[in-house]
Amino acid sequence: MSEANGSAMLEVHGLRSGYHGVEVLKGIDLDVGAEVFAVLGANGAGKTTLLATLARLIPLMAGTIHFHGEDVTRLPAFETAARGIGYVPQEKGVFPELTVSENLTIGGMIGRRSREDRIAEVFELFPDLAALQGQLAGTLSGGESRMVACCRALMQDPQLLLLDEPTAGLSPLYVDMFFEKITEIHQTKGVSIILAEQNATKALEVADQVMVLSLGEAFAVMDAAQLTTDQLKEGYRI
Numbered sequence: 001m002s003e004a005n006g007s008a009m010l011e012v013h014g015l016r017s018g019y020h021g022v023e024v025l026k027g028i029d030l031d032v033g034a035e036v037f038a039v040l041g042a043n044g045a046g047k048t049t050l051l052a053t054l055a056r057l058i059p060l061m062a063g064t065i066h067f068h069g070e071d072v073t074r075l076p077a078f079e080t081a082a083r084g085i086g087y088v089p090q091e092k093g094v095f096p097e098l099t100v101s102e103n104l105t106i107g108g109m110i111g112r113r114s115r116e117d118r119i120a121e122v123f124e125l126f127p128d129l130a131a132l133q134g135q136l137a138g139t140l141s142g143g144e145s146r147m148v149a150c151c152r153a154l155m156q157d158p159q160l161l162l163l164d165e166p167t168a169g170l171s172p173l174y175v176d177m178f179f180e181k182i183t184e185i186h187q188t189k190g191v192s193i194i195l196a197e198q199n200a201t202k203a204l205e206v207a208d209q210v211m212v213l214s215l216g217e218a219f220a221v222m223d224a225a226q227l228t229t230d231q232l233k234e235g236y237r238i
């Protein structure tokens, strides 16, 4: 759950961002501690824009981002990655021309721990990955590709992982497996997670807090267990 006021791992205040001068996020506040924080919302609500802004890939129009008390608002993405913010984008999370092993090695370029130890850990988490080591990432199935993208980010030894719809388009078995892994990553590795999701039911099963984004505004931020179906529907405008 969230730490006490003022000591959350990630503190975001008044965040505004968008594209080409057009504002998509209209003033977002959130505090994320040692928890799984779900960001729900309909297509176009601004989930990807929020995660990409937190990963410092989209400039802020206003607001601040603090990570462990440090102002990282103006830092470039490689600096926030080095400080422990990992990012798995909704698409293009792997380098297609490189093998699975090479993708993992690139992730492991950040951090001081032995790369071999970290590779062993991601293989332990996703045993199916071992058989794919020599395969070009561009030839992987959708599910395999999501797994490699997630492991590439984990190779950075993140303290906070931003996961953008990791199960979109995957078959039900893969979806269930991936949500189990999300819980495992959080509980056994102590990684905090911000999870953007369309799949509200599954996300609410693993989340501590939830934010429902609606047209770039935080319609609701609360304990996941307290979100009602009516609030969810209203947030999704259905």
Ligand SMILES: Nc1ncnc2c1ncn2[C@@H]1O[C@H](COP(=O)(O)OP(=O)(O)OP(=O)(O)O)[C@@H](O)[C@H]1O
Pocket (backbone or CB within 6 Å): 019, 024, 041, 042, 043, 044, 045, 046, 047, 048, 049, 050, 090, 198
């Ligand atoms: N590169 C871009 N240039 C201009 N507008 C963009 C760009 N990317 C997203 N948008 C717009 O920003 C708004 C929010 O999009 P965003 O991708 O953040 O939504 P989302 O909640 O992630 O949706 P989805 O569930 O479909 O992934 C949309 O209106 C979208 O058209």
Ligand SMILES: [Mg+2]
Pocket (backbone or CB within 6 Å): 047, 048, 049, 090, 164, 165
């Ligand atoms: Mg998106």
